[in-house]
Amino acid sequence: MNQLTEYLLKDAELIANQLNPADFADKTILISGATGMVGTYFVAALINLIKNNKLNTRLIAIAHSAPVEYYQELLRLVKAEFISGDLTDQNFCESLPEADYIIHAAGYAQPGKFLQDQTRTLKINTLSTFYLLDKLKTDGKFLFVGSSEIYSGLPKGPFKESDIGSVSTDHPRYCYIEGKRAGEAICASYRSKGVKAKVARLSLAYGPGTRPGDQRAMTSFIEKALNNGKIELLDKGEAVRTYCYVADAVAVMLKILFAGTELVYNVGGVSSVTIAELAKQIGVNLNVPVNFPKSAVGLPGSPQNVSVDMNKYEKQFNKINYLNFKDGLNKTISWVKLLLNAK
Numbered sequence: 088m089n090q091l092t093e094y095l096l097k098d099a100e101l102i103a104n105q106l107n108p109a110d111f112a113d114k115t116i117l118i119s120g121a122t123g124m125v126g127t128y129f130v131a132a133l134i135n136l137i138k139n140n141k142l143n144t145r146l147i148a149i150a151h152s153a154p155v156e157y158y159q160e161l162l163r164l165v166k167a168e169f170i171s172g173d174l175t176d177q178n179f180c181e182s183l184p185e186a187d188y189i190i191h192a193a194g195y196a197q198p199g200k201f202l203q204d205q206t207r208t209l210k211i212n213t214l215s216t217f218y219l220l221d222k223l224k225t226d227g228k229f230l231f232v233g234s235s236e237i238y239s240g241l242p243k244g245p246f247k248e249s250d251i252g253s254v255s256t257d258h259p260r261y262c263y264i265e266g267k268r269a270g271e272a273i274c275a276s277y278r279s280k281g282v283k284a285k286v287a288r289l290s291l292a293y294g295p296g297t298r299p300g301d302q303r304a305m306t307s308f309i310e311k312a313l314n315n316g317k318i319e320l321l322d323k324g325e326a327v328r329t330y331c332y333v334a335d336a337v338a339v340m341l342k343i344l345f346a347g348t349e350l351v352y353n354v355g356g357v358s359s360v361t362i363a364e365l366a367k368q369i370g371v372n373l374n375v376p377v378n379f380p381k382s383a384v385g386l387p388g389s390p391q392n393v394s395v396d397m398n399k400y401e402k403q404f405n406k407i408n409y410l411n412f413k414d415g416l417n418k419t420i421s422w423v424k425l426l427l428n429a430k
Contacts, residue, residue: 090425091157095131096164098295098418101334101410102132102341108140110345117186119174119219120193121148122158125232125289127296128337129190130161137165147184149174149193155298157429175210180218185227188344191219191270192232195263205262212266216273220282228283230344231274234267235290235355235395236260245329245396248288248351275350285347287340290355290395294333294415295422304328305416308366309423312373319378324363329394331356332415335407342404349403353395358412372420 116133120126130148137144146167148154154162154169162169172179174193194211195204216231223229238244238252239260246252254261274284297306308318336354343352360368363379370377401407410418 089157089160089429091422091429092160094295094422094425095127095157095161096135098334099128099131099135102128102338103135103139105338106132106136106341107345108136108142111136111144112142113144114187115145115147115184115224116188116190117147117149117183117219117222118190118192119149119215120191120232121169122150122152122154122298123192124294124296124301124333125292125337126150126190126192127158128294128333129192129341130167131296132334132337132341134161134165134167137167145184147186149183151193174215174218175207177214177218180215180222183219183222185222185224187224187227188229189219189223189227190230190232190340190344191216194232194266208262209266209269212263212270213273216270220273220277220284223282226283228344229274229277229285230340231270231284231286232340233271233286233288233351234263235288235353235393236264237268237271237288238395239264243392244394245355246353246394247396248349248353248399271351278350284350285343286351287343287354288351288395289331289336289340290353291328291330291393292333292336293330294419296333297422297426299426304362305330305365305369305419306423308369309373309420310427312369312375313423313427317376317378318366318370320362320366320380322362323379324361324366325391326362327359327392327394328362328365329356329359330412330415331358332410332418335409339400339404339407343400347403349399352400353397354400355395355397356409357397358409358415359394360412368416369420372416
């Protein structure tokens with residue numbers, strides 16, 4: 088078995104062990120954005136569960152880009168289906184099978200990408216949400232993977248689900264922020280008609296499952312360290328990020344999908360670190376220098392402090408036993424090393 092496939096399967100046990108196999112028996116599950124980091128972990132966790140429990144479950148992974156070799160091997164383990172297509176194309180979406188559970192995880196999670204294609208970013212979070220909700224079977228369950236970026240415009244967090252952010256249309260990231268907000272509104276409108284739609288406002292998931300060239304800070308720093316022997320920041324790195332390991336985030340989101348009673352839940356971690364501290368930790372781990380610029384060039388509109396309040400989730404479910412940040416960072420570094428060696 089490919090080392091990358093094996094790594095994902097083993098890590099996905101963290102999620103699969105928290106699931107009830109009976110919930111998935113004889114069901115059809117559709118996951119959009121299936122080759123992204125979060126989508127990959129949804130797929131890996133369900134493949135782990137289906138394989139180990141010999142479930143008769145139809146798993147359909149959807150993405151715009153074709154799957155790489157290790158991902159294809161992962162799918163073959165349970166004969167999961169992969170459908171490549173454009174989720175903003177109504178005809179393509181209408182051709183998809185109906186499903187008992189739909190997880191809409193598509194959309195550009197990397198700021199560099201959603202800033203490049205603003206129109207498509209809006210469409211994936213709005214039109215595609217309509218199209219996918221219409222493929223849900225009666226009494227099915229739908230999860231929209233939203234974003235903590237909708238709290239943009241508010242002072243320092245942690246932010247509660249009842250907090251309301253606001254940005255103007257000239258904000259550099261408005262297409263992503265307002266696309267996610269509109270996606271939530273679409274879920275709310277279907278929920279008012281009895282559809283079991285829920286929203287997970289995901290905040291800063293990190294970990295394995297990325298691909299080479301990932302532009303998010305953590306993986307970008309690791310790649311720079313491994314490829315260039317140094318880490319160079321775009322600014323002083325004063326922004327604060329509160330990270331959540333991807334397996335923890337996906338486990339929480341699956342609980343929300345199956346047992347959440349509210350429309351919206353935050354999904355985030357407790358490991359707060361400045362971008363500068365993050366770079367230095369990676370530099371120490373990989374024994375490379377970290378260089379800071381004389382003048383800032385950072386991504387436009389990037390939030391200065393990101394963290395969410397998890398009380399609502401923990402009151403309904405239970406306190407989350409998060410993977411500690413040091414272990415999560417080590418896992419991420421191990422993944423990127425494997426990934427770069429496989430190129």
